[in-house]
Structures are given as structure tokens and as C-alpha cells.
Amino acid sequence: MAFTVGHVDGSGEPVTLADLGALYDELRDATEEHPCVWVADAQGFCLSAYAGGVVVFEHLDRGGERHMAHVPRERVLEPWARLLRGDRASIDLEPWAAGYE
Numbered sequence: 001m002a003f004t005v006g007h008v009d010g011s012g013e014p015v016t017l018a019d020l021g022a023l024y025d026e027l028r029d030a031t032e033e034h035p036c037v038w039v040a041d042a043q044g045f046c047l048s049a050y051a052g053g054v055v056v057f058e059h060l061d062r063g064g065e066r067h068m069a070h071v072p073r074e075r076v077l078e079p080w081a082r083l084l085r086g087d088r089a090s091i092d093l094e095p096w097a098a099g100y101e
Contacts, residue, residue: 003084006038006048015039020080024073027051039080047083047091049076054101057091066096 005015008026010033015023023037030036030051040046044060055076058065068075079091 003042004040006036006040008034008037010034017081017084020077020084021073023080024049024076039083041083041086041088043088045083045088045091047076047079049080055079056100057094057096065099067099067101068094068096069101 003014004012005023006012007023008030020039023039026037027049028051036048036050036056038046038048040060044062046056046058046060048056048058049071050056053070053072054067055071056065056067057079079094082088082090
């Protein structure tokens, strides 16, 4: 399955499942200009993680923003991996709140 990622420096270099931990760890260098890292699938669904522990799930074209706050690292890595494997249905079951935080 095709996917894209966004690094904290604003670049979009691809990563593998094994690299997801390093992608998350880039949040140590987050800035106001580049506050998050993200993974998006070919259909446009995107999971963004912010340095403050917020995770946002949305469709990049259609919206439908949902979020969770105070999310620990491991609770970000697993949904990212599921998105990369094409298991979006299980991500929908997470305890999302409507909108951005």
C-alpha cells in the first residue's frame, strides 16, 4: 500500500514500519512552524502526532477531523502501523473526540 509521511523538518521522505519509532522521536525537535509528524495512506487518511501528545485523524481532502489528547508514544505507533497495513477500520474504533483539540 502506498503512503506518505511528514517529518518534523517539513520533508516527506518515506519510512518503513521499522522507522515509525524514529519518526515519532522527531517530535523532540518540533517547532511552531513544524509542530507534528504524520503518516497518510493513498486514500488520503492521515494520522498526525503533535509534541504535546495530541493525535489527529482526518481525511486530507474531506476533513472529518477527530482527535485524542495525552496520547503516549506507543499509542501513536500502533495506529500508524495499522494505517500503513491498510487497517483503517480498527483506527476508526479508537476513542476519538470530534474536531481538533
